[in-house]
Amino acid sequence: MLQVSEVDVSYGHFQVLSGVSLQVRDKELVTVIGSNGAGKTTLLSTIAGLLPPKRGEIRFMGKRIDGIPPYKVVEEGLVLVPEGRGNFSRLTVLENLELSAYTRRAKERKDETIEEVFNLFPILRERMHQKAGTLSGGEQQMLAIGRGLMARPKLLMLDEPSLGLAPKIVLQIFSILRRLKEEGITILLIEQNAHRALELADRAYLLETGRVAMQGRGEELLQDPRLRKLYLGI
Amino acid sequence: MIPSADTILQLIVQALLLGSIYVLMAVGLNVIYGVVKAINWAHGAFVMLGAYAAYWLYELYGISPYASAVFSAIALAAIGAFTHELLMKPFFGMRYFRAITLVVTYGLAILLINITRYMWTDVLRGVNLGVPPATIGAISISRPFLYGGLVAIALSILFYLMLKRTQIGRAARAVSESRKHAMLVGINPNVMSRFMVISGAAMAGVTGSLISTIFAVTPEMGSVLGIKAITIVILGGLGSYAGALIGGLMIGFAEASGTYFLGARYQPLLYFLTLLIVLSIKPTGIAGEE
Ligand SMILES: Nc1ncnc2c1ncn2[C@@H]1O[C@H](COP(=O)(O)OP(=O)(O)O)[C@@H](O)[C@H]1O
Ligand SMILES: [Mg+2]
Numbered sequence: 295m296l297q298v299s300e301v302d303v304s305y306g307h308f309q310v311l312s313g314v315s316l317q318v319r320d321k322e323l324v325t326v327i328g329s330n331g332a333g334k335t336t337l338l339s340t341i342a343g344l345l346p347p348k349r350g351e352i353r354f355m356g357k358r359i360d361g362i363p364p365y366k367v368v369e370e371g372l373v374l375v376p377e378g379r380g381n382f383s384r385l386t387v388l389e390n391l392e393l394s395a396y397t398r399r400a401k402e403r404k405d406e407t408i409e410e411v412f413n414l415f416p417i418l419r420e421r422m423h424q425k426a427g428t429l430s431g432g433e434q435q436m437l438a439i440g441r442g443l444m445a446r447p448k449l450l451m452l453d454e455p456s457l458g459l460a461p462k463i464v465l466q467i468f469s470i471l472r473r474l475k476e477e478g479i480t481i482l483l484i485e486q487n488a489h490r491a492l493e494l495a496d497r498a499y500l501l502e503t504g505r506v507a508m509q510g511r512g513e514e515l516l517q518d519p520r521l522r523k524l525y526l527g528i
Numbered sequence: 529m530i531p532s533a534d535t536i537l538q539l540i541v542q543a544l545l546l547g548s549i550y551v552l553m554a555v556g557l558n559v560i561y562g563v564v565k566a567i568n569w570a571h572g573a574f575v576m577l578g579a580y581a582a583y584w585l586y587e588l589y590g591i592s593p594y595a596s597a598v599f600s601a602i603a604l605a606a607i608g609a610f611t612h613e614l615l616m617k618p619f620f621g622m623r624y625f626r627a628i629t630l631v632v633t634y635g636l637a638i639l640l641i642n643i644t645r646y647m648w649t650d651v652l653r654g655v656n657l658g659v660p661p662a663t664i665g666a667i668s669i670s671r672p673f674l675y676g677g678l679v680a681i682a683l684s685i686l687f688y689l690m691l692k693r694t695q696i697g698r699a700a701r702a703v704s705e706s707r708k709h710a711m712l713v714g715i716n717p718n719v720m721s722r723f724m725v726i727s728g729a730a731m732a733g734v735t736g737s738l739i740s741t742i743f744a745v746t747p748e749m750g751s752v753l754g755i756k757a758i759t760i761v762i763l764g765g766l767g768s769y770a771g772a773l774i775g776g777l778m779i780g781f782a783e784a785s786g787t788y789f790l791g792a793r794y795q796p797l798l799y800f801l802t803l804l805i806v807l808s809i810k811p812t813g814i815a816g817e818e
Contacts, residue, residue, distance in 0.1 A: 342712060368714035380709040382702045393698045396714035445714065 295320050295480060296341070296372070296449055301350035301360075303333075303340050310336045311504045313350070318449060323471070323481045325491040325512070327525060328501035334484045335377050337501070338453050341482075342374040343367040355448070369397050371448030375455065379438035383427030387418055387437055390426050394444035403446060411440040414470060432463035439470065443479075450474070451482045456490070468494065488525045492516045500525070531788075538667040539788055545669070545677025547780020549738050552680035553753065554760040554772035555687060556731030561767050562704035563721035564616055566629035572754020573640040574604050574729050578736020579745045580644060586655045586740075593655050593737045594675060600733035608729025611636065612722045620707070620721075637754060645747040652744040672741035679738060683731065688769060700724050704767070756799070763803050765816025774814050778802060 296318040303311040310333045318324045328334050339345045341352055343364035352360040354372050364374075382390055391411060395404040412419040415436040421429060426437060435455055442450050455471070456464040468490050475481060475494070485491035492498055495512035500521060508515060515521055531539070553575060560568045568574075578600035582593040615632045619625040661668040691697035702710040703720040710717050743749065760779050764771025779799050786798040806814060 344708065344711070363716070364708075364711035365714045365716045368712065374712050376709065376712060380706070380712055382705045382709065384705055385698060385701060389698050393695070393702055394713050396695075396699070400714075441713070 295322075295355060296482065297353040298337075298341065299351050299353075301337075301340060301352065302348040303336055303345055304348055309348075309504065311340070311347075314501070314504070314506055315350075316499055316506065316509075318480060318482050321478050321480055322496045323475045323483060323494060325483045325485055325495040325498045326501055327485055327488040327491055327498060327515075329525070330486065331503075332501040333504040334501055335453055336504075338374055338376075338451050338482070338484060341367075341451065342372070342376075368445060369399075371399070371446070372451070373442050373445045373447035373449070374451045375438045375442040375453065377453040377457070379434050381426040381429075381434055381437050381441065384425060386423050386425055387429070388422045390437060390441055391418075391444050394441035395446070397445065400444060400446045404444070407444050407446060411443055414443075414473070415440055432459050432466070435459060435463075435467060436470075439467075443474075447479070449480045449482060451484075453484045454486060455483075456485065456487050464490070488521075489516075534666045538669070539784055541667060541669055542673055543781045543784035544777060545673040545780075546742070546784055547777035548677040548680040548684070549735060549742075549776075550756065550760055550780050551773050551776030552684050552731055552738075553735040553757050554764065554776045555684050555769065556728040556735065557757045557761050558728075558767055558769065558772050559687070559724050559731070560728035561761065563700070563724040564629055565704075566626040567633070567758055567761070567766075568611075568725075568728070569630060569634040569754060569758075570611065570637040570640060571728075571732055571757050572752065573637040573750035574607065574732035575736040575739065575753045575757075576644065576745075576747065576750035577607070577640060578604055578733035579740040579749065580648065580653075580736070581733070582737040582740040583653050583655055583745045587653075592657075593741050594679065597679070597734045597737035600737045601730040602733075604733030604736075605726045605730040608726040609722060611729065612725040616725065617718060617721070620718075637750060641747045641750040644750070648747070650746060650748070652746055654744045655740045657741055672738075676738035676742060680735070683734060684773075687727065687731070691769075696720075696723070759799055759803055761813075763806055763813055765813030768813070768815040771813055771815035 298314060298316045301311055301314045302309065314337060326334055326337065340347055343362055347360050351358055354370055359367055359370060391408055395401050395407060417433055418436060418440055421433060429437060439455065455467050472494060483491055492512045492515050498512050498515045499506050500508035508521060557568060557571045581600045581603055582596050585591040585596040585599065586593055615636060616629055619628045622628065657672060659671045661670050662674055691701060699715045700720050700723065702713065703715060703717045707717040756779065760775035761772060763778060764775025782798045782802050783795050786795050
């Protein structure tokens with residue numbers, strides 16, 4: 295479904311990704327783990343069209359998407375819930391959700407999707423008329439995921455959804471991700487919380503200073519001694 | 529001499545009406561600020577062009593400024609589109625684009641004012657509708673103020689509702705909050721910022737039509753009104769709708785009462801004093817955030 299091939303990305307002269315290849319198949323949950331600064335956010339930003347790759351190509355549903363602007367990538371059904379959540383703090387929760395059904399495809403099913411999102415995150419229904427900026431961290435993340443769903447994604451990309459949240463909320467977010475996976479949504483998940491991500495994932499990639507250092511099924515990586523030592527602290 | 533209660537009431541109503549026209553002017557400037565994140569220095573010059581359009585259409589063809597406001601809006605919308613495409617968009621995303629936009633629109637203001645001066649000289653012009661004041665109870669209100677104020681109020685409310693209630697309004701607000709995050713929703717931010725700059729410029733055009741019936745139309749009004757508009761949005765809070773409302777009414781008030789009690793000469797002094805006092809208490813303006 296998503297095919298990233300031999301992608302190089304740099305900020306000015308500073309190369310961040312080198313020859314990164316990755317793929318996500320239909321209905322899979324794929325995770326990319328790696329320490330801070332490894333290039334995970336850069337990878338998702340590149341796929342979403344926010345950064346142009348220096349080399350390599352990106353295909354989605356067989357179509358080349360590198361070099362097209364982010365708002366066109368969304369139209370293809372490839373949706374990013376960015377690092378820092380990307381909610382519009384001055385818009386209400388409901389306005390955020392309605393706005394996020396922006397493409398024609400998403401607009402047609404807007405009311406139905408809002409209902410689904412509210413069922414998934416009942417707290418958002420309660421906070422419907424509140425400004426997004428007034429939500430707690432966990433609620434913000436729920437809104438961000440809800441916004442991603444509003445776009446009716448074929449593939450949903452999430453950049454560290456558990457970042458900065460209390461352990462209890464992290465559990466809740468992961469159980470939502472599991473539920474989305476069971477509902478058949480294809481997901482590309484980036485996490486520093488490697489343990490939980492690997493447990494959930496069908497397949498996983500380990501990114502180290504901009505290169506894919508390891509890849510395999512989630513449980514395979516969980517068993518790898520070096521990875522256990524460096525990233526799981528076991 | 530102590531003015532009578534009726535005189536004071538009349539003064540207040542007149543100030544509110546004039547203030548409403550300033551609100552429309554400031555809303556236009558704020559709408560542009562919202563997407564460009566920089567003050568459009570040419571806003572006063574846009575108002576001036578709207579006023580000249582109203583003047584000439586009235587003078588040559590006898591078209592009422594309230595009717596020709598539609599033409600002013602369209603003409604300024606075109607100028608707004610040009611400004612967005614050529615003078616703003618190329619700099620989006622650049623490191624110093626706020627400063628660049630400020631300088632570039634300042635240059636545009638000087639250019640427009642001097643072209644106008646070259647074509648139509650510094651002669652004071654104006655639309656004299658020659659209609660008697662409207663009498664409401666014990667007070668009488670000059671009709672240009674009455675009509676101008678009402679049109680300005682209606683347009684400000686309409687645009688506010690558009691921003692609040694429609695998908696295009698939500699998208700515009702999203703772009704003014706973050707171009708990047710708006711793109712991730714599927715919004716083309718250039719389309720939205722063009723729309724907002726065009727809307728803001730069109731509002732300046734209408735402001736010009738309304739003001740042509742109240743003040744003398746001269747090239748110089750471009751810089752005077754530009755400074756006034758900037759004073760209002762800084763006073764009220766940059767980018768804030770409520771700020772434009774409060775700031776516009778305050779300046780309308782300061783001006784009307786200043787003219788009555790002190791004479792027109794002291795007007796600029798009065799609103800700069802207001803600005804100084806407000807900003808020393810709240811540096812982001814009355815309704816400004818951060
Ligand atoms: N806008 C930027 N300009 C320059 N360097 C950047 C920028 N964003 C990230 N970097 C650098 O790129 C590297 C990878 O960053 P990032 O993709 O955010 O990593 P991760 O998400 O894995 O923590 C880091 O060394 C970071 O300092
Ligand atoms: Mg990151």
